[in-house]
Amino acid sequence: MNFMNVLTADASAQAGGGALSLLITIGPLILMFVIMYFILIRPQKKKDKETQKMRQNVQVGDEITTIGGIIGLVVSLKEDNVVIETAGERNKIRIKRWAIQSNATIHDDLEG
Structure with a gap:
């Protein structure tokens, strides 16, 4: 074989x-x-x-952090745009909603 x-x-x-x-x-x-x-x-x-x-539950007055590290208060909201106001000289910056990394403001009605 x-x-x-x-x-x-x-x-x-x-x-x-x-x-x-x-x-x-x-x-x-x-x-x-x-x-x-x-x-x-x-x-x-x-x-x-x-x-x-x-990102969808962000409200006017919330303190947010963007993906670029900018911290500011939400001044106005539109469909996909958010205007934030930074500290100091109170500069206003328009960003897209997808650029929000975190929301430091806690809402009682959203928890639970």
């Missing part, structure tokens, strides 16, 4: 249990994707949803 006959005999023996072999091969890969979904993707989607809710 030469080496090629051994390889073909081994390949034909493995072909008989194809479904179980395929499940054993692909199973860990599927399990890894499921674990990654619950550890990485799902919490990030939840955080994004909370951030979006915070």
